[in-house]
Amino acid sequence: MRKMLSYMQAKHWRLFALSIALMFLQVFLDLKLPDYMSGITEKVQTGTATTRTLLRDGGFMLLCALGTTATAIAGNFCSSKMSASFSQNLRSRIFHKVQTFSKEEIDRFSTASLITRSTNDVVQIQNFVSRGLRMIVRAPLLVGLALYKMSMRYWQWTAATAVTVVMVAVVIVILIRFAHPRFRRMQKLTDEVNRSMRENMTGMRVIRAYNAERYQMDNFETANTNLMENEQKARNILRLMPSTNQFATNALTVVIYCIGAYLIASSGSYALGLAVFTDMVVFSTYASKMLMGISSLEMVFNMLPRAATSAERINEILETEPAIVSGTETEGMKKEDGTPDQGTVEFRHVSFRYPEASENALSDISFTAHAGETIGIIGSTASGKTSLVSLIPRLYEASEGEVLVDGVNVREYDCEALRSRLSYVTQSAVLFTGTVRSNVSYGRKTAGAGVKHGNRIPGAGNDPLEPADEDRLWSAVDISQAREFVEKMEGKLEAPVMRGGSNVSGGQKQRLSIARGVYREPEIFIFDDAFSALDYKTDRALREALRKNAGTATSIIVASRIATIRDADRILVLDEGRIVGEGTHEELLLGCRVYQEIAYTQLTEEELKIG
């Protein structure tokens, strides 16, 4: 929580200070009211009170009351503005931070958790800052001012009040100590209930197929009951607070009157007794106001456990240093003849290990993809295919060795310049809310990254890729075999794409995501098993169109089907993170055992003989 406050900016502190100053004024005016009452009491008791003088006093009291309200509203305005601005700022910080994360950090937090942290957790903090912070300041202020005013009367009262305040404070501290860990546990148990529920929903078909509803129900019930019992304990501890407070307030009033009676009895004279009496009436008002201030802390303590947990969760994000830091290089190397090197990818003895994994996902990978070549990568599940290609756009960092694009180590590139050279098409297609157009023309390219073919001069500024060029858009849609269904959609290129592409089918999504890669006209294409969601026919037509249109672009194609990569210039065969074969389809059929095994399961004998 303390760390959270360090994210407050000068303007927030200014607003906060202003709201505190207003609060000061408010509390002062609020405590002024009983003073008038003391005057009234005296007048009434001495019999000097006339309706006129009493009404005048009443007028002053009304002014005070109005002033209190006005300052409170102004203070509330400041603090609302402050907390809203602070939460805006906090959200922004988190979002910016997450944008700098590499896949490694995203995986570690999990997307779902990052989302709750950026939204719900911020709301918790905001609630706390807007209400809690003020109360934390207000309570001691009220206590201090009231004590100051009271100290001018009789010490017996002050002492009684002080004792009560200390007692209440001690009780609060003890209760918090007991409640806090239980609230933390509650958060965990809530996660558990969510997890169990989610499991039931995602596994619906399997659960029903295995008639396992009972089993799942029991699991959920355990988590559910745990949550309930823990919540009962946690809440009931905090529930002691208002009762304690109420009792303390009431009892203190009685005690003050009691003490007052003794003081009056021992005062001896009428005048002195009267003074004590008026003081007593006022004093009890002070005391109850003071305890009311303390009881408003109760709300703070209700919010605190949740807010503190949220603060911790947000801090975890903000304090994470992204593993990947952008370099500065924007240009690739020049070739010997002085023309820029465009479209080469080289791996030099690259090894890669996922964070906290015990074994390498990739070991000693070396190969070069020259400009214009098509490289196929094949291998069994978990053989490291995806890990290998995700090192090229530097989504992960190689643990050992070097990955070079256009002759420059990817670590030295400015990330944007590096990625401007590439089109990375993932296995699971991702589409964003918008239109077909906004999805296909998605992204930016920096001027430094050359464009490969014909119609554009390398190095010429085309940053950003807007306005989207109509012909290029259609040609990208064409190549990715998406024209047929795009033309059928209402509005064609302007047809809306719903969140996550939920209004198009899986195959269509994949084709649009390929179109996005094509539209970019990169130096290097990376297809990470991007064709597997397509049926054979579309897969083939698409690759054909790509070959015709991609010009001199380099293609790196990860595939699980041999048919997808059999006509590649070179095929890398991966097994357990190592390259176990490299060559053309025919060469590998003859010489690579792993490749042969794959081929046997996919091709008929007849086809195998062709090689």
Place this chain on the structure above:
Amino acid sequence: MAKESYQLGQVTMRSSGGPRGRVLEKPHDFKEAWRQILHYAKPYRVRIIAVLILAVGAVLFSLFGPNQLKNITNMIVEGLNGASMDLTKILRISIAAVALYLLSSAMMYFQNYLTTITATRINHDLRRDISQKINHIPLSRLDQSSFGDLLSRVTNDIDTIGESLSHSAVQMIRGLVTFLFASAAMLLTNVPLALVALASSMLGFLFMKIIITKSQKYFVLRQRYLGEMNGHIEEMYAGHTIVKSYNGEQDSLKRFEELNEKLYVNNYMSQFLSGMMMPFMEFVGNLGYLMVCVVGAIMTANHLISFGTIIAFIIYVKIFTQPLGMVSQAVTALQSAAAAAERVFAFLGEKEMEDETDKMQDFRAEKGEVVFDHVHFGYTEGRTIIRDFCFTAKPGMKVAIVGPTGAGKTTMVNLLMRFYELHSGEIRIDGTNITDMSRANVRKLFAMVLQDTWLFEGSIRDNIAYGSQNVTDEEIHEACRRVGLHRYIRSLKDGYDTVINDAFSLSAGQRQLMTIARAMVSKKPLLILDEATSSVDTRTEQLVQDAMEELTRGRTSFTIAHRLSTIRNADVILVMKDGDIVEQGTHSELLRQNGFYAELWNSQFLNAVSI
């Protein structure tokens, strides 16, 4: 947490904000929602009655307090005016007052305690019922709803209900009781002064109502932007790889900041307006205080009342104005709870699958013949996708279902397993219509391996033995041996007891193998493989194929396949296109027909032939 708007039942769902976002969502029917909540409270009515009695008791006792103070004050005033003060009597009254207060506070605590227990119980019951409900809703319904939304009902909405039950409902009751009794006590003590206090409080109450109405707009807007913001964040985090690879960060940030700014404005306006409540409440309190002081003093000066009455009234006003704030706050909370309840009950009120206790529960398929007899089916009313399909799978037959993406292959599984019901026609297993058996019975006949490899959080052993009774360890080991997982599992520290969760997960291929092993141990007469081998790598596939081969022996199997090897071995291939079964026959028969299947088949190998 997908938060899409969608239609469920008759209520349009709006995305909900944070768990404690203090959303002012207007319920459609406040009374109906609360009637349903109260229905859930029914089993706890004894406790609730106890809560009510305790609340009344606590309030009553706290109201006796001021009365005692009045007596003390009057005694002091008498003493002041010359009569001798009976200090022991004052002490006695004081002790009585403190005792009454203690009793009142104790009752308040027990009332709170019982409320917490009851509210969390009701929460628990609601969660349990939702979880149970999921098992009784047809898949056709579930497939259309978003999991995120459902999850948010289990947590956020139920949380809101619980919060409002345990806090606001009590506040409401307490507030009303206090309000009534305090008014009565005041009226009994002094009618004119009571009217003064009541009138000034009512004035304040009116103010508050105006503010609540005014602020509504900003709350609605705030919720809307919060929803949009959540949507954007979710999309950007989920598509992080694409955002990075295509340098889309700047666009994403721009959109984010736009939303963030809008959210900020509505945030502080709504907070400011709702924050005015408190100052106004204080103003009402102060107004009552000063009116009582002034009017009371005038009356005392004119010898209409004793000074003790003023003291009592000062305290009454304090007691009296507190519940007004409570009630007004509670009303807003009760409103949002009603809105949340509507969402929860809309789900709980969903139509369930028909009860099947009178159907066949223990039908055993001895032969395994499956007959499709004039089957008609469509996912949406009026859009039939399977028309008049007739087909007989003879015992032991291997049936493969092929077709391009989106051709409706999984539909066949949905129908066979009775996840969906036919429009007309029959499916018979060994001569018995599957609608004459209970769903559980139908599913008992099938072993199933699905495309989405669903594992739950639990040990490897439990995952494999899932849903089957009396599975021995030896059978589990054997199944794992056959899919090639045994050695790997043995190499884990905890072997078969290793728990699969977030911290320890398997690769996609391994998960697939696990579900295959699960199907193996379940010993069912019929088998469904839904693209089961598509995410198993090609090498492992050979292993799986062999095991499957063994598994399918003597069983009637339906395989939805992308792999050629599966297709070639099939006894019958059903070729699907746009939901229709366009061709059926063996591999060679279909090739000879030279139709759609032949086209599909050849497209895969055109490349090979052209080399």
